[in-house]
Amino acid sequence: MNMKRYFKDARADLLTYAGVIIAFLVISAMKGNGMLNRSQTGLLVPICCYIVMAVSLNLTVGILGDLSLGHAGFMSVGAFSGVITAMGLMNVIPSAPMRLALAMVVGALCAAIVGFLVGIPVLRLNGDYLAIVTLAFGEIIKELITCLIVGVDSKGLHVIFNVNGSKTANDLTLLDGGRIIIKGAQGATGTKTIATFTAGFILIMITLVIVQNLVRSRHGRAIMAVRDNRIAADSVGIPVTKYKMMAFVTSASLAGAAGALFGLNYSNLAAAKFDFNTSILVLVFVVLGGLGNIWGSIIATVILYILPEALRGFSTYRMLIYAIVLIVVMLTTNNPILKNYFASLRSKFGKNSEKEASAS
Template sequence: MRSYLKNMKTITKVDYATYLGVILAFIVVTICQSQGLVNRSVSGMLVPICCYVCMSISLNLTVGILGELSLGHAGFMSVGAFSGIIASMSLQSSISSELGRMVIALVVGAVFAAIVGFIVGIPVLRLRGDYLAIVTLAFGEIIKDLINCLLVGWDENGLHIALNVDGTKSMSTLGLSENGIEIIKGAQGATGNDRIATFTMGFVLVMITLIVVLNLVRSRTGRAIMAIRDNRIAAESVGINVTKYKLIAFVTSAALAGSAGALFGLNYSNVTAIQFDFNTSILVLVYVVLGGLGNIWGSIIATVILYVLPEALRQFSDYRMLVYAIVLILVMLATNNPQVRALLGRVIPKRKGAALDE
């Protein structure tokens, strides 16, 4: 056993440590919850934290591993959230088990987000650098606007969908029967959802996301993706199909964001499209960059800390977002300024193998 551990690559050890850390955190939180040590405000944060952890891991796949800046990741979350809500609400009568509906919602969310990711990815991935970033931003805004116009209802005849482009349509245009359910009401969003998301489901989703991303990254495909990031022309010249591998990374990332969105949507009784705007994409990007590009466990830790930080700063009430902004700037200055880094390097000796993560 010991020799097995010794022979393992550092990367593999880090991966296992990541899995172990997530499992341990889940066990500790569950035990605390059963002992009544977790108050309501903290337990309300557990599912969103799981969602954002999945979001930042999946965005890290695009930004850190593939090396393309995406500013529209919340768009995929939005697609996942609303398709998941539609699936779960319309299956309410036929499937009574909440767990069953939850799983179906997550799968539906992932599939729809993957389809949108594919449609968006084909044009977007032809561009480079900041142009790619601005186009992902544009797609995110378009998705938000379209969902803002979407009217969806369900009755025994199936789904009724309308797009309220000119502001003249309302829920009554859908022509729902008496037992129909209004699912998405345009700009008001989805109201009256079943809140069926649970922390256990969130944990399972984080684990699935981790398994998918880590296995992808450590596989032949993952190495091809990283080769494209490091030098596209060199990668192309050794026969790597750039478009194919870029699309694999982008669509996987979108699908994972979609299932995270579905979980998020089913955790609240009201969800609107505005919640998934540009600022949400930026929020997740901040988690990824502060956690370290391409560093999966870094993303997890940064997400948890940065999600909890504004809540922990509640005592500063009005000043909390100001403090958050200052902390963000100072952390970026401290970690990226050469002088500060040299100073830190003298205080803390660089550990062995640290370079592997970078």
């Protein structure tokens, strides 16, 4: 690695941070001055969550080069462990930001553990096989959480694992003043919403620091070597499974943190929300933004999440138009003429980082 390239990468990373910080400041200022209406304000936290989801999935799909279709499963683990943490500690830790931070840490840890367990069988596979198995694990996680019934009272946490569907929240036998946190398939109900846009911003920054530094490090280069040629990487002594696991678990834990933030933004959240469709939605963000392109993931997430809301004027044709826009955008961003045009623009401004060139 020569010094010139090092500075280029560093500059691209710094620009990413600067862009996100400026966007946060601008939006915060607009919010403070009442320039955002309710629906726009309401979109801020989910956008932050989905940005973290997209960036972390990009680590698996773009940097590691393994197609994962179960990313929503990790988000789900993070969401429900986060909600249990925040609701369970309500009387112990009165400060909402503290509980939120702790919930996100617990969410990240739980998702990392699940990611590790899932990774053991999954990462032995390659390509399509790996994609199918991650899909299956995503569904398994959803079904398992559907069986959970959790409540808390002065004695502590009560958990029932409702496998055959015969138990209900009444079987928790909570004492007076106890609270039901998760009602099986109906998900978390009555959650106190403590997620904030600032927390979302901080989470995005942490995600960027982790992902960008991982990519630029020795480990990151090893991970990309595994992506580019597994056999060659293996032959020069890179422990393939270790690096695959590193990227996969990091990705899962970030998704868990995003899930915790998401779960604490809504008073009611069912496990069914984190199904296959959500995994695909995040994958669409990543693919549209460009595999391996962190910046692209962020912008694609913002645009594609806002789009269905912006199309409300079309009433019932809204989702149809959303799909058409998606197809058109995918076609045009892959158009060679447009690609060359953007490449020439980039070289004009002398900003063509090799990262993007290799990713496209």
